[in-house]
Amino acid sequence: MEDADVKTMPEKSLTEKKMSVLVNPAFENDSSDCERNGNEPEEPEDRGNLCSRGVGTLQTAVTSAYTKHEKAVWMVIKFLLMAGYIGYFGYAMYYRFGDEGSYRLMVVTVLGVLIILWGIGGGSVMNVINSFHRGCVQYHGRNRCRIFSISVRWFLYVCAAVFIGVYTGVEIGMNQPRNLMSLIGIASLIFVMYITSTDPARVNWHPVFWGMAIQYIFACLILKTAWGYGAFDWLGKRMTEVLGYSNTGAQFVFGDSYEDHMFAFKVLPVIVYFSSLIAVLYYIGAMQYIIRVLGKFLAFCLDTKATESLNAAGNIFAGMTECPLMIRPFLPLMTKSELHAVMTGGFATVSGSVLGAYVTYGVKANHLLAASVMSAPAALAISKLTYPETETSDIDPDDVYKLQMDKPNNVIEAASNGASVSISLVANVAVNVMAFLALLQLVDASLIFLGDRVGVENLTFQLICSYVFYPISFVMGIDPVDCRRMARLIGFKTFTNEFVAYIEMGKLIDNGHVFDNYTATLPNASWVTQPNDDIFLTDWGQTLVGGIMLPRSQVIATYALCGFSNLGSMGIQIGGLGAMAPSRKSDLTAMALRAMIAGNVACFLTACIAGLFYSGEL
Incomplete structure (x- = not known):
């Protein structure tokens, strides 16, 4: 009788009854076709609607519970993942310890722990430091704190200057006096940038001094200490190893003979692969995290x-047009x-991305990495020397360090976006290399004809450059026999x-391998150095x-060449930064040439520091 009543009910009443079944358990015995023991429902469509609504209600309940306890859920997940990794790490160290792989796993784990600890307590530490500073100002007065700060600053000046002077004189001057030639290059570059400064009287020497001091300390650690050199050598080898995986994609796309076209099918795919990897990171x-820490350190x-x-x-890590995206809102x-x-x-x-491509030409990855790190403080030092600060800025540093950037939905989208972004970079590199090599050939042919x-x-472009830039090569500490090559x-x-x-440079490195093989194979071999610096192997x-x-x-050349400072890059940077801040395009255009020269000088300054500390190892 009840079923008959249901069949004759209006559609609206039937719907209301079904809804009441979902929300009120008291109606469970009245309508649940889904729960009847083996009986076929008289209305299949109604049964499907009831089941769908039941699933929807369950989803809503689960979602509501997750939203309410989201932090607790993720804490449990993170705890389980951490516990699982600790167990894996402990067993891995027990199972096989002492080889390179175990040290690699240990380094990654230690860095991860430091990042997690800083993420948990780093903000609290900074708050304590700021609170202590504010308390000192309130208790002792702003003037006393300022005097104390200035005293500490000058004490650090003296300590750094004494260390640099003594170490340079004793360790380098007594053991490798030839390296002291690079000091002339450092002094010359600073003097030239100072006298050509936009406002020499307003130069703040603090960033100049500490920019160079940090360079000096980095070079001392990287090139003079066994553990520092070993660490960067290890990083360089790991970088070379990681870059080698790009060959898999290149081989799949271009075939087994992809290395026959070295630049197009082996070098350019490295840019695509590394760009995607950086996007994932x-x-x-x-x-x-790394950029924020380094930025605060430099500041x-x-x-x-x-x-x-x-x-x-x-x-x-990033290029001249990608990196400013982090500070895009503040550019105007x-x-x-x-x-x-x-x-x-x-x-x-x-x-x-392109740094990885240079490795394919035989350039040492450890020195490329060191050059990238050392050029950061050098760029700030030279910039503040040639274009000192004369204005005040109202930008809040806390807003800057938030690093507000568009984030992909997942890691797959990030990797895909990184690969897609590299298309323009790959195309730009390819067409520029083709164009400039062709233009150089045209210029050389024209100069030869005129000469x-x-x-x-x-009479060639290389010959002209070998004389024009000879003084720069010489003061950087290049051996006289190589000065013209470096100048080119x-x-x-x-x-x-x-x-x-x-x-x-890769061609010269390959020539060096051939020459070493020649002299090793034939101990009494002879050769002739020709006027154009070519070497003829007689035997x-x-x-x-x-x-x-x-x-x-x-x-030294590795450090000096590691920068985008060239005439073509001026247009790229003006276009990129101008698109981010159209209101500042006139300022960017006016400063482009000076900034390009300053970038070159920063690279040369880094090369001078490397020449000062070179001790006979690649």
Whole structure:
């Protein structure tokens, strides 16, 4: 009888009854076709609606519970993951300890623990320091605290200066006096940038001094201590190993003979792969953490603004157009000196994507990594020397360090976006290399023709650069036999791009391998150095075009060429920054040439520091 009543009920009443079944258990015995024991429901569509609503209600309940206890759920998940990793790490150390893999796992674990600990208590530590500072100001007075701060600053000045002077004189002067030539280069570069400064009287020497001091300390740790050199050598090998995985994708797309087309099918895929990897690291937050820490470190040591410091730290990993995205909202509000520092940082460094490509030409990865790190404080120091701060900025540093950037939905989207973004970079590198090499050939042919008309043989662009940039090569500490080769590389880097310069440097490195093999195979072998620096191997009848570079010169060249400071990059940077801050495009255009020169000088300054500490190892 009840079923008959249901069948004759109006549609609206039937719907209301079904809804009451879902929300009121008292109606359970009246209507649940889904719960009848094996009986076919008389209305299949109604049964389906009831089941769907039941699932929806369950989803709502689960979602509500998760929303209410979201923090607790994730704490449990994180605890389980951490406990699982601790168990894995302990067993891995027990199972196999002492090889390279165990140390690699240990380093990654320690870094991860430090990041987690800083994330948990780093903010509290900074709050305690700030509270202590405010308490001192309130108790002792602002003037007393200022006097104390100035006293500490000058004490650190004296300590740093004494350490640099004594170490340079004793350790380097007595053991490697040839390296002291690089001091002339450092002094010359600083003097030239000072007398050409926009306002020499307003130069703040604090960022200049500490920028160079940090460079000096970094170089001392990397090139003079066994553990520092070993650490960067280990990082360089790991970087080379990671970059080697790009061959898998290149081989799949281009076939087994992809290495026959070295640049197109082996070098450019490295850029795509590394760009995708960097995007993934940004997604998981690793890059932001490192950049934020380095930015605060530079701001504290050099007393520079948060925007320019954060950008300088980011330039270690990202390019001149990608890195300013982190400070994009503040670009219209920045002072001219800050904008100049941002531009100089972009010119003085290279992105991680192309840095990986240079390794394929035989350039040592450990020195490329060191050059990227050392050029960050150098860029700030030289920028503040040639374009000192004369304005005040109202930008809140806390807002800058939040690093508000668009984040992909998941890691797959991040990897895909990174690969897609690299398309323009790959195309830009490819067309620029093709264009500039062709233009160089045209220029060389024209110069040879013009020189031949007046009796001058082999007048080329390389020959002109070998004389124009010879003094810079010499004061950087390059051995005289390699000064002209280094001068040519500087010319390639400045008037074309650093890619062409590293390609030419790679040829010299390959020549060095051939020459070493030649002398090792034939102990009494002979060779002839030709006027154009070519080396003719007499017994093999082979000519090494361009000659070879000594190991010391290779190291210094690696640091000097590691930057985007060239004429072509000026247009790229103006276009990129101008699109982010259209209101500042006129300022960017006016400062572009000065910033490009400052970026070059920062690279040369880093090379001088490397030449000062070189001790005979690659």
